Amino acid sequence: MFIRGGLSLVLGVLAFRYLDQGYAIWLLAIWVGIGFIFQGVAATALAIGYQGLPGRGWHIFLGVISVIAGMVVLASPIDAIVVLAMVTGAWLVVIGVCQIVWAFQARNAVQRTERGIDRLAASAAS
Secondary structure: OHHHHHHHHHHHHHHHHOHHHOHHHHHHHHHHHHHHHHHHHHHHHHHHHOOOOOOHHHHHHHHHHHHHHHHHHHHOHHHHHHHHHHHHHHHHHHHHHHHHHHHHHHHHHHHHHHHHHHHHHHHHHO
């Protein structure tokens, strides 16, 4: 955490310093790539080292995929950021639709509960 915190601080300062020159986007891509690699190595090492981990094979698989994704991002950082922005935008649309549907479902559940409480209160009063 100390190393990641220090790197975040340095990259954040550099991003603000070179914001108008496009280096901030490049630094962000590099940071995302490094993050994928660290995450992938940690997940894979945990799964290999801990035999009793539930879903151990999935942890190893996703760890390897994260390392590969990190290498792809580092190999072509600007293109990767464009793809990441598109994926993030699509994901935000999916999240937004799901949250709207969940909000309507929650409202309907509250209304059903309130009607049930009102019926119980009316039958108890009778």
